[in-house]
Amino acid sequence: MVDKKYWWFFKGYDVRNNKVWSRSFKDCNLDELAKSNLTPLYLTNGKRIEDKARLIREAFIKNYTGAVDINYAVKANYCPQILDLIAILDLGADAVSPNEAILAEQRGVSRHKIMFTGTSVSKEDLEKLVKFGNYKIDIDSNSQLKKLGEHRDEWNIQGLHLSIRLNPNVGAGHNPDVITAGSKNEDGVPIKFGIEQNKIVDTFLVAREYGFYPDTLHIHIGSGWLGNDVDSFRIALQNTLDVMKELRKHDFDNLNLDVGRGPGIRYRESQKSFPFDTYAKVISEELNRSNVQINKLIVEPGRSLVGDSTILLTKVNTVEEKNGILHAYTDASMGTLIRPKLYHAYHEIINVSNPNGPLTVYAIDGNVCETGDTFTQDQPREIPEIREGDVLGILDTGAYGDVMSSPYCLRGRANIMMVHNGKLIQCAKGLEDLNQILHRFYVDTRLER
Numbered sequence: 001m002v003d004k005k006y007w008w009f010f011k012g013y014d015v016r017n018n019k020v021w022s023r024s025f026k027d028c029n030l031d032e033l034a035k036s037n038l039t040p041l042y043l044t045n046g047k048r049i050e051d052k053a054r055l056i057r058e059a060f061i062k063n064y065t066g067a068v069d070i071n072y073a074v075k076a077n078y079c080p081q082i083l084d085l086i087a088i089l090d091l092g093a094d095a096v097s098p099n100e101a102i103l104a105e106q107r108g109v110s111r112h113k114i115m116f117t118g119t120s121v122s123k124e125d126l127e128k129l130v131k132f133g134n135y136k137i138d139i140d141s142n143s144q145l146k147k148l149g150e151h152r153d154e155w156n157i158q159g160l161h162l163s164i165r166l167n168p169n170v171g172a173g174h175n176p177d178v179i180t181a182g183s184k185n186e187d188g189v190p191i192k193f194g195i196e197q198n199k200i201v202d203t204f205l206v207a208r209e210y211g212f213y214p215d216t217l218h219i220h221i222g223s224g225w226l227g228n229d230v231d232s233f234r235i236a237l238q239n240t241l242d243v244m245k246e247l248r249k250h251d252f253d254n255l256n257l258d259v260g261r262g263p264g265i266r267y268r269e270s271q272k273s274f275p276f277d278t279y280a281k282v283i284s285e286e287l288n289r290s291n292v293q294i295n296k297l298i299v300e301p302g303r304s305l306v307g308d309s310t311i312l313l314t315k316v317n318t319v320e321e322k323n324g325i326l327h328a329y330t331d332a333s334m335g336t337l338i339r340p341k342l343y344h345a346y347h348e349i350i351n352v353s354n355p356n357g358p359l360t361v362y363a364i365d366g367n368v369c370e371t372g373d374t375f376t377q378d379q380p381r382e383i384p385e386i387r388e389g390d391v392l393g394i395l396d397t398g399a400y401g402d403v404m405s406s407p408y409c410l411r412g413r414a415n416i417m418m419v420h421n422g423k424l425i426q427c428a429k430g431l432e433d434l435n436q437i438l439h440r441f442y443v444d445t446r447l448e449r
């Protein structure tokens with residue numbers, strides 16, 4: 001019997017006997033689980049990732065008639081066991097560094113389903129990509145193409161199939177810093193990604209002159225946008241299809257179209273879940289209207305696949321009023337989860353030890369020495385009554401959570417576990433200890449006194 005209904009239940013949780021339970025793990029509730037393991041603890045529910053993959057697939061089956069490849073954006077979360085799941089689900093991988101491509105392949109993603117889309121790509125990066133797995137490369141600058149061309153014979157890559165990234169002029173995202181198209185973001189930061197519309201035909205022609213086969217046009221407008229941004233995506237897509245018509249004049253026909261990703265997740269009660277059906281429909285409509293034939297469509301979900309699969313469990317060690325505000329201090333920090341600090345991002349925070357407690361206003365803070373080290377950046381908020389020793393759950397931390405973490409102030413990076421097929425799997429070696437943090441230093445090298 002569920003005690004009470006909360007808006008976040010749809011992510012796979014229930015509240016019973018004044019405790020929060022994961023529906024995929026019946027053995028113990030999240031309070032017990034956190035108290036019997038090292039915290040802070042990122043706990044991923046594999047079933048939620050499987051469900052999201054199915055939802056995205058079905059939206060395309062229903063609303064789009066052509067072939068679709070789903071490439072998971074590894075940057076969202078490279079946890080090896082998440083990559084195992086991606087391979088089991090038979091998805092491809094979108095890698096933004098050579099190491100992401102290599103790890104995805106090591107965990108079972110087929111080599112031919114991995115594409116690299118980098119920024120600031122060096123000759124060494126390209127050589128690694130070509131030599132390790134001959135992964136498909138998405139060209140982000142003309143300089144990158146030139147480097148490939150100049151080393152074509154040395155690296156034995158004659159006839160290489162390539163993708164080329166277009167800046168489709170219109171971007172969207174949950175924060176200016178994750179908008180990746182247009183000339184500048186709202187804060188005036190120049191956009192560094194892709195090749196501009198007026199240059200891209202030449203890029204295709206130069207690729208052909210080198211004897212390469214550019215067979216894919218790629219765009220990515222930004223990250224974490226929701227239903228109300230679908231119109232911006234539509235305009236970006238129209239611009240892209242115009243470019244495809246231009247390319248057709250030069251016999252670049254029947255290309256693959258990679259629309260990147262960016263669909264967000266419902267972080268707040270007031271938001272709506274991303275409308276995947278509408279998204280797939282918009283792509284269908286625009287392709288039909290433009291009369292451009294494509295070979296296959298590629299999408300690269302990161303956040304929307306793994307974002308709401310994970311809860312960050314953190315213990316409260318201190319509850320104290322300061323300057324008229326109740327602060328609850330936790331064993332996590334901005335080093336564990338930087339999104340609230342970096343993007344002023346909102347994450348729902350629940351009290352898994354006392355979910356039915358009376359609502360009280362708190363600032364939820366971390367354990368490193370920064371004023372900005374708080375998970376309630378925007379403002380203190382109502383949370384069921386918190387007692388010292390309680391465990392809080394920070395929701396929706398599966399994307400850009402642990403992968404952006406740091407051991408700042410020598411606070412170790414978090415413990416990581418995953419529930420898969422009803423079993424609890426240890427993914428990280430507990431909470432990082434001092435030796436693990438110092439692993440990359442020569443600690444035996446001491447300066448002479």
Ligand SMILES: Cc1ncc(COP(=O)(O)O)c(C=O)c1O
Nearest residue numbers: 073223224261262300301302303
């Ligand atoms: C090329 C590319 N594809 C996919 C993604 C994933 O975006 P998201 O996690 O918002 O789905 C990103 C993120 O910025 C990206 O740069």
